Amino acid sequence: MTSLSDNDTTVAELKKRILAFARERDWEQFHAPKNLSMALAAEAGELMEHFLWAEPSASRDIARDPVRRAKIEEELADVIIYALEFANMTGIDVSAAIQAKMTANARKYPVEKAKGRSDKYTEL
Amino acid sequence: MTSLSDNDTTVAELKKRILAFARERDWEQFHAPKNLSMALAAEAGELMEHFLWAEPSASRDIARDPVRRAKIEEELADVIIYALEFANMTGIDVSAAIQAKMTANARKYPVEKAKGRSDKYTEL
Amino acid sequence: MTSLSDNDTTVAELKKRILAFARERDWEQFHAPKNLSMALAAEAGELMEHFLWAEPSASRDIARDPVRRAKIEEELADVIIYALEFANMTGIDVSAAIQAKMTANARKYPVEKAKGRSDKYTEL
Amino acid sequence: MTSLSDNDTTVAELKKRILAFARERDWEQFHAPKNLSMALAAEAGELMEHFLWAEPSASRDIARDPVRRAKIEEELADVIIYALEFANMTGIDVSAAIQAKMTANARKYPVEKAKGRSDKYTEL
Numbered sequence: 464m465t466s467l468s469d470n471d472t473t474v475a476e477l478k479k480r481i482l483a484f485a486r487e488r489d490w491e492q493f494h495a496p497k498n499l500s501m502a503l504a505a506e507a508g509e510l511m512e513h514f515l516w517a518e519p520s521a522s523r524d525i526a527r528d529p530v531r532r533a534k535i536e537e538e539l540a541d542v543i544i545y546a547l548e549f550a551n552m553t554g555i556d557v558s559a560a561i562q563a564k565m566t567a568n569a570r571k572y573p574v575e576k577a578k579g580r581s582d583k584y585t586e587l
Numbered sequence: 588m589t590s591l592s593d594n595d596t597t598v599a600e601l602k603k604r605i606l607a608f609a610r611e612r613d614w615e616q617f618h619a620p621k622n623l624s625m626a627l628a629a630e631a632g633e634l635m636e637h638f639l640w641a642e643p644s645a646s647r648d649i650a651r652d653p654v655r656r657a658k659i660e661e662e663l664a665d666v667i668i669y670a671l672e673f674a675n676m677t678g679i680d681v682s683a684a685i686q687a688k689m690t691a692n693a694r695k696y697p698v699e700k701a702k703g704r705s706d707k708y709t710e711l
Numbered sequence: 712m713t714s715l716s717d718n719d720t721t722v723a724e725l726k727k728r729i730l731a732f733a734r735e736r737d738w739e740q741f742h743a744p745k746n747l748s749m750a751l752a753a754e755a756g757e758l759m760e761h762f763l764w765a766e767p768s769a770s771r772d773i774a775r776d777p778v779r780r781a782k783i784e785e786e787l788a789d790v791i792i793y794a795l796e797f798a799n800m801t802g803i804d805v806s807a808a809i810q811a812k813m814t815a816n817a818r819k820y821p822v823e824k825a826k827g828r829s830d831k832y833t834e835l
Numbered sequence: 836m837t838s839l840s841d842n843d844t845t846v847a848e849l850k851k852r853i854l855a856f857a858r859e860r861d862w863e864q865f866h867a868p869k870n871l872s873m874a875l876a877a878e879a880g881e882l883m884e885h886f887l888w889a890e891p892s893a894s895r896d897i898a899r900d901p902v903r904r905a906k907i908e909e910e911l912a913d914v915i916i917y918a919l920e921f922a923n924m925t926g927i928d929v930s931a932a933i934q935a936k937m938t939a940n941a942r943k944y945p946v947e948k949a950k951g952r953s954d955k956y957t958e959l
Contacts, residue, residue, distance in 0.1 A: 466686065504880075519622055542670050558596040561605075578611075639874050639877065705764035717931075748885075748886055801899075
C-alpha cells in the first residue's frame with residue numbers, strides 16, 4: 464500500500480476512500496448528518512481529553528510526547544474522517560467551503576485590527 | 588481569486604492557507620493544541636445544533652434546505668479549519684494519520700462481520 | 712454512609728461534597744473555569760457515545776439496558792459533577808440561574824405557540 | 836415568584852420544574868436520551884466558547900466580568916437543565932449517581948497519591 468501524504472493527496476481522494484469504507488460495510492444508512500455530527504463532536508471531546516488540566520503552553524509538549532502523540536493522531540484522524548464523511552453525505556465541497564469561510568473571516572478580522580489579539584470580531 | 592475544489596486541492600494546500608492566515612495575524616501564540624481542540628469541539632457543537640430534535644432521516648432534509656445548508660457549510664468549514672490548524676501546530680500529516688486509522692478500523696470492522704451493523708467492534 | 716437521593720438532597724449539599732473532594736486533593740488550582748468547561752464538554756461527549764447510531768426512540772431502550780445504564784449513570788454523574796464544580800469555582804447559584812433561565816425560556820416558548828413543536832423560538 | 840437558592844432547593848424540586856415545563860409544551864416526545872445528550876453537549880460547547888483563547892488563570896477573571904458572567908450563568912443553566920431532563924427521561928437519581936461516582940473516584944484518586952497532581956489515575 465502506498466503511503467499517503469498531505470503534499471500529494473487531494474481532499475477528494477480522502478473523501479473517496481472514506482466513502483468506499485462506509486459503502487463496503489453498508490453503513491450509509493447510519494450516516495445521517497445528525498449522527499455524523501454527534502460522532503464528530505464526541506471524537507473532538509476525546510481529542511480535548513489529552514489537554515484538560517494542562518496550561519496551553521504545556522499542551523504543546525504533550526502533543527510532542529511520543530506515546531500521547533500516537534493517540535492524538537488517532538483522535539484527530541477520527542475527527543477529520545467524520546467531517547469528510549459528513550461532507551460526503553451532504554455533498555459539500557470542503558475546499559470551496561473553507562475558501563468561502565476564510566474570505567468571510569478575513570473581512571471580520573482585518574490584519575491591522577486583529578494582529579496579536581484573540582478578541583472576537585465583535586469586540587475588535 | 589481562483590475557486591478551490593476538492594478534486595484538485597491537496598490537504599497541504601488547505602493547511603498552508605490556514606497557517607498563512609494565522610501567521611499574518613500573529614495568532615500562532617494562541618493556537619496551542621489545548622485551545623484548538625476546544626475551538627474544534629465548540630464548532631462541532633454548533634454543527635450539531637442544526638439537528639438536535641430531528642429524526643436522523645429528517646436531518647438529511649435539513650442539510651438540503653438552502654438556508655440551513657449555507658450555515659451548515661460554514662460550521663463544517665470551521666470544524667475542518669481548526670482540525671487542520673491543529674495539524675499545522677503539531678506537525679501531523681493528516682492523510683497519513685487517516686490512512687493509518689482506516690487500516691486499523693478495517694481490522695476492527697471486517698466487512699463480513701460489520702456489514703449493515705452499527706455495533707461497536709467490541710460487540711461484533 | 713447514608714444514601715443520598717434527589718428527594719432530600721439540596722443542590723448546596725452536592726456542591727459542598729464536590730468542593731470538599733477537590734480541596735482535599737488540592738485540585739482547586741486546576742479547576743479554572745476554562746478547564747472545567749472542557750472537562751464538562753468531554754464528559755458530555757462520552758454520554759453521547761452511547762447513542763451515536765441509534766434512532767432517538769431506540770435510545771430510550773438503550774438507557775434501560777442494565778449494562779449500558781450503569782455506564783450512562785456514571786457519565787451523567789461526571790457531567791453534573793463538573794457543572795457543579797464550575798458553579799463552585801465561579802460562585803454561581805445553580806437553582807437561581809435555572810429559575811432565571813426557565814423564566815426567559817417561558818417567554819421565548821409560550822405554551823400556545825410551542826406546544827408539540829421542536830422549532831427554535833426564532834421560527835415559531 | 837419565590838426565588839430559589841441552592842441552600843434550600845432539592846435536586847428533585849429542580850427536576851420537577853423542568854419536567855413540568857416540557858410536559859406543558861408536549862415536548863417529551865422530542866426528549867429522547869439521544870437528543871438530550873446532543874443538546875447537553877452543544878450547550879457545553881457554548882459554555883466553552885467564553886474561554887477558548889484565554890489562559891486558565893485569565894478564565895477566572897472572565898467569569899467575574901459582569902457582562903460575560905450573565906451569559907455564562909445562562910449557558911451553565913442550560914447545561915444543567917438538559918442534564919436534569921436527561922435524568923427525568925431515564926429515571927436516574929442524580930444524587931445517588933453522584934455519590935456512587937465520587938465513591939469510585941475516591942478509590943481511584945486516594946488523597947495521598949493524588950494530592951496536588953492532575954494526572955489521570957492510571958498514571959499516579
